[in-house]
Amino acid sequence: MEREKEQFCKLFIGDLSFETTEESLRNYYEQWGKLTDCVVMRDPASKRSRGFGFVTFSSMAEVDAAMAARPHSIDGKVVEPKHAVAREESGKPGTHVTVKKLFAGGIKEDTEEHHFRDYFEEYGKIDTIKIITDQKVTLEEDLMDMEVDLALEMAIMGMEADLEVAILEVALVMEEETLHFMF
Secondary structure, eight states, X not given: OOHHHHHHHEEEEESOOTTOOHHHHHHHHGGGSOEEEEEEEEOTTTOOEEEEEEEEESSHHHHHHHHHTOSEEETTEEEEEEEOOOTTTTTSTTTTOOOOEEEEXXXXXXXXXXXXXXXXXXXXXXXXXXXXXXXXEEEEEOOTTOOOOSHXXXXXXXXXXXXXXXXXXXXXEOSSOEEEEEO
């Protein structure tokens, strides 16, 4: 699995019981799909659980299914799943913001909703797509109120969007700021 896709498929699981093992964590989350990795973080000296871990699903659809089924309780304790943030990304601005809308402009007249859905849904669940008469498109994304781990932002910044429709100007609208990216 390439690093960018793996980042989308990895969940941080906080508030684990100190009794939770990799086996019980894996058994619990496998009900939503195949796990490619599962780890409970432990203190190197004492080998005692640090109370958090990570699970990596094989697809983003499985991540969405697991997140949609919240709240989760493992070994008698309610846990807190969130999208994992790479350590090197965690201090960057915009890492812990919730993306609610994505605007795209400069599209061709014959662009249809499915073009955008096909292209962008691999980066998160899309609730609605509106094609406005002046040909600006609004994608309202509900990433299930989870913190965005920069995966969407990194994916948009790092890819060349063709869509066979036009060069797009994309803006991520966050709670208090808007970031603009040019493809």
